Amino acid sequence: MIDIKSLLVIAISAMLTENFVLSRFMGICPFLGVSKKTSTAVGMGMAVTFVMTLAGIATWLIQHYILVQFHLEYMKTIVFIFVIAALVQFVEMALQRFSPALYTALGIYLPLITTNCAVLGAVLLAIDTYNYNLIETIVFNMFAAIGFTIAIILLSGVRERLEEAKIPSFMQGLPIVMISAALISIAFLGFQGLSF
Amino acid sequence: MNSIITAIVAFGAIGLAIGIILSIAAKVFEVNTDPKIGEVLDNLPGANCGGCGFAGCSACAEAIVKGEASVNACPSIDESSLSRIASIMGTEAEKTRKLVACVMCSGSNDVTVKKYEFDGTKSCLEINALNNGDKMCNFACLGYGDCVEVCKFDAITLHNTLASVDKDKCASCGMCVSVCPRNIIKLIPYDSKVYVRCSSEDKGAAMKAKCSVGCIGCGICAKNCPEEAIMVIDNHAVINQEKCVGCGICVEKCPKKIIETA
Structure with missing residues (x-):
């Protein structure tokens, strides 16, 4: 029986209270790298959501039908990296064939997130730490990625405003972005108070 | 010992399976990109000036091959490249009048009257925003070289705060026309x-x-x-x-x- 309430708790905590970027500090590279403009941030967020959800399904199946069967759980890190990379390749080819519009929309971001630690982190957390079942894994991964999207869009909004702000020269560039990200992170601490 | 062998076999099997799936997928999902696109792209100037209205030379080449743009979509192209593109596409290149940019102002510093002296940033855009520029005439070339900066072909020079275009270097991409805050750069026929x-x-x-x-x-x-x-x-x-x-x-x-x- 699918327990809606527990799924909702998983979703909210993955998205807000335990936000991947702002609480767990995973996926910082794209978070700082492609948050210059909101349009690219949205593209990156879409690509991460897409890949994270699919990677959750694929790795859960591999974990439970191959690794556990042969007592190879200790190999999961390398196998998961491998599977995620292959999956992204496959998805990219399929998209190019069947949905060129989505393919061009995601663009370079799709292959970029192959080695994103947020993707690997999400599947390892879901399978290893929390020991979720398949449905829970899908929900957890999807909302973790939506949380990532929220965070990167928020930062890109701040950065677009910063473009026009007068910033002391020693703070220009990455330093002020780091500070902005830290402030957003502190703001997200407020969600810690949510209890179910 | 046994566990090592299991690990090797399992990882090898996963790798093999993924390899086979990917190679089949590559065949099944193969997208036929037209080899003409590359050939056309080789004959475009490669400056990515955007004068054609597309995102860059490769986007222009794609549009030409797909028939969304005419073979002479590129405003900066020379005759021989144009005829090569036309032969790739199997059509005749239409003869078009070559255009060049021309700064429609002769008001250098010694002939125009100044409103004020400006010592700030050397940018036409900013000075134009400041009481319509530092020259009395509201249609005068400000001469701070926004067009010089944007020109990818080094065709524009400044003499005594007046921009002028070297018409043999000009590729008529139109970048200067759109960047000039005074709208005084026009494209005129090369043989004017x-x-x-x-x-x-x-x-x-x-x-x-x-x-x-x-x-x-x-x-x-x-x-x-x-x-x-x-x-x-x-x-x-x-x-x-x-x-x-x-x-x-x-x-x-x-x-x-x-x-x-x-």
Whole structure:
């Protein structure tokens, strides 16, 4: 029986209270790298959501039908990296064939997130730490990625405003972005108070 | 020992399975990209100036091959490359008149009257925002070189705060036309024989006070033109290059001597 309430708790905590970027500090590279403009941030967020959800399904199946069967759980890190990379390749080819519009929309971001630690982190957390079942894994991964999207869009909004702000020269560039990200992170601490 | 072998076999099997799936997928999902796109791209200038209206040379090449753009979509292309692209596409290149950019102002620092002296950032855009520029004439070239910076072909130079275009270097991409805050850079035919380097819309008397080489809209050129190719529009003379035969009478008659021969 699918327990809606527990799924909702998983979703909210993955998205807000335990936000991947702002609480767990995973996926910082794209978070700082492609948050210059909101349009690219949205593209990156879409690509991460897409890949994270699919990677959750694929790795859960591999974990439970191959690794556990042969007592190879200790190999999961390398196998998961491998599977995620292959999956992204496959998805990219399929998209190019069947949905060129989505393919061009995601663009370079799709292959970029192959080695994103947020993707690997999400599947390892879901399978290893929390020991979720398949449905829970899908929900957890999807909302973790939506949380990532929220965070990167928020930062890109701040950065677009910063473009026009007068910033002391020693703070220009990455330093002020780091500070902005830290402030957003502190703001997200407020969600810690949510209890179910 | 056993567990090592299991690990190797399992990982090898996963790798093999993924390899096979990916290679099959690569065949099944193969997208046929037209080899013509690459060939056309090789013949484009590669400056990615955006003058064609597409995102860059590769986007332009794709549009040409797909038929969304004509073979001479690129405004910056030379004749031989154009004919090569036409032969790749199997069509004849239409003959188009080559255009060049021309700064429609002759008001260098020594002939124009200044409103104020400006010591800030050297940018036409900013100075234009400051009380309509530092020259009295609102249609004068500001001469801080926004167009020089944006030109990918090094065709624009500044002399005494007046930009001028080297028409042999100009590729007519139109970048300077769109960047000029005064809108005084125009594309004119390469083989134009005469042109009026002024775009002032001020009336004659007002113009005289601002600039000694401004068109006062007297219309002497228009009256004397045997081909009726000149009209005074918005208080300055405009030459219809289709009708102009290059006789040079207007150059001679102009009291301000601002009609130039090419």
